[in-house]
Amino acid sequence: MSDLSEDDAAEAFEAARDERMPMLLLDRVVRRYRQGADALEVLSGASMALHAGEVVALVAPSGTGKSTLLHVAGLLERPDGGEVYLDGEPTSSLSDDARTALRRNEVGFVYQFHHLLPEFSALENVALPQLIRGLPAPQARERASELLSYLGLGHRLSHRPAELSGGEQQRVAIARAVANAPRLLFADEPTGNLDPVTSAHVFNTLTRLARASGLAAVVATHNLDLAGTLDRRITLRDGQIVDL
Numbered sequence: 115m116s117d118l119s120e121d122d123a124a125e126a127f128e129a130a131r132d133e134r135m136p137m138l139l140l141d142r143v144v145r146r147y148r149q150g151a152d153a154l155e156v157l158s159g160a161s162m163a164l165h166a167g168e169v170v171a172l173v174a175p176s177g178t179g180k181s182t183l184l185h186v187a188g189l190l191e192r193p194d195g196g197e198v199y200l201d202g203e204p205t206s207s208l209s210d211d212a213r214t215a216l217r218r219n220e221v222g223f224v225y226q227f228h229h230l231l232p233e234f235s236a237l238e239n240v241a242l243p244q245l246i247r248g249l250p251a252p253q254a255r256e257r258a259s260e261l262l263s264y265l266g267l268g269h270r271l272s273h274r275p276a277e278l279s280g281g282e283q284q285r286v287a288i289a290r291a292v293a294n295a296p297r298l299l300f301a302d303e304p305t306g307n308l309d310p311v312t313s314a315h316v317f318n319t320l321t322r323l324a325r326a327s328g329l330a331a332v333v334a335t336h337n338l339d340l341a342g343t344l345d346r347r348i349t350l351r352d353g354q355i356v357d358l
């Protein structure tokens with residue numbers, strides 16, 4: 115007879131189940147945009163699984179739906195069909211408020227343009243999402259300082275966005291995206307505005323941070339060399355996700 119009690123066995127079963135369960139699962143997701151009488155179907159049954167710790171490149175031609183996919187996966191947009199599961203839980207039936215709370219706590223976004231607040235310093239920009247979440251100011255500032263130092267910006271804490279280079283601005287935006295310790299990170303052409311050398315530096319910084327944090331990330335990029343450094347590459351073909 116086993117020494118395992120029923121409770122232990124149930125716990126072990128749950129742990130094993132969680133280990134296999136993707137953090138994010140897209141199941142036959144459909145997304146259409148309506149334009150007058152016409153409907154443009156951008157995602158037509160897109161499916162993918164993303165596990166904790168995976169950093170995936172999304173490489174696809176312009177206009178094929180990369181941003182749309184990241185917005186649906188990141189709970190910014192609702193799909194018109196299919197389901198987005200987070201930790202095995204369906205998200206489509208959640209209220210807008212519940213989705214916003216989930217997104218604020220679990221998801222970080224980085225865009226091609228940094229979208230930093232111009233009147234705030236680098237430190238304040240990174241502290242802000244934590245303050246909004248209710249963290250006391252000294253702790254928020256301390257984490258912001260640690261993150262920025264980790265990203266090589268310890269000497270730029272009090273600079274405003276206009277006083278930073280393009281690569282520095284993007285690194286601040288990356289720090290801000292992970293300030294609340296999200297479990298999912300979506301980056302939409304995060305190096306699209308940068309020169310090749312800065313681009314590689316920012317991209318590598320982003321992936322190093324993602325790996326160190328153990329979060330799962332999808333990075334949309336047109337740069338095949340940079341995409342080649344990630345764990346996996348996916349693309350969009352006829353509205354579906356396929357491995358590259």
Ligand SMILES: Nc1ncnc2c1ncn2[C@@H]1O[C@H](COP(=O)(O)OP(=O)(O)OP(=O)(O)O)[C@@H](O)[C@H]1O
Binds near residue numbers: 149156175178182
């Ligand atoms: N809000 C919208 N209303 C109508 N059509 C839209 C909307 N958003 C996107 N589209 C269309 O959906 C298609 C996919 O757009 P999306 O921005 O997802 O592509 P993308 O692959 O990210 O492109 P890029 O690489 O140029 O940024 C495009 O044809 C676009 O014109």
